Each structure stands twice: as C-alpha cells, then as structure tokens.
Amino acid sequence: MRSLFVIFAIMAGVLTSQAQATTVEEGDTFTLQVPENNRFAYVGVPKPNILIKRGSVATAKSLNHRKVVVKEVIREDGQIRLVLEATDGRKFFRHYRTLPASWPEAVNSGELKPVR
Known part of the structure; x- marks a missing residue:
C-alpha cells in the first residue's frame, strides 16, 4: 500500500512540473544561455554582420547568463512568440x-x- 502511494506521489509531482513548464505569461523571468556553437536558433539574436555595421561587438558572450523578462506573448498561427527584455x-x-x-x-x- 505504501509503495502505491509513493508511486502516485512521484507521478503527480512529475505531471505538475511538466504542466508548469508548458505555459508562459508576461512577467515570467528566464536566463539566456549561449549554445555551444555560439549561434542562437530560437532566440532572435541579430546576425554578426548586422551588429558590426551598427558598431557593436558581434559576440554572444554578453548574453550568457543574462536575465530577461517576458514583455509580451504573441499567439498567432498556432505558434507562440515571446518578446524578451533585459531585467536590468x-x-x-x-x-x-x-x-x-x-x-x-x-x-x-x-x-x-526558467528562473525559479
């Protein structure tokens, strides 16, 4: 009987954590993590040539571990897009x-x- 309760408690915890990870709202806080290849695929970081033309240093190191907040959530065509703003x-x-x-x-x- 105890083992059945333990299994049920573990499954409830796993399902709850998965449900929380699948929703996003304005005001949620995240940390940017630079991928190993230094190229973001799903965060819209401008290409290096655009940054260089504007006079910026074209390195993603400045984004690593930077905290951002969701400013806007855009839902259209079955996709969800976020607008991120730096917390500082x-x-x-x-x-x-x-x-x-x-x-x-x-x-x-x-x-x-996600920042917890």
Missing part, C-alpha cells in the same frame, strides 16, 4: 531593447532557462 533595463548589443524568441523551442533547446 540595458539594451542588447547597445541597440536593441527587446529580442524575440520562439516558445517552447527556446526552452527545449536550452537557450532559455
């Missing part, structure tokens, strides 16, 4: 106030990590 109020690459991201792909790939 600074611009990304000295020119961009916000960055777009695809939900849930950015979290599944590890580019965005």
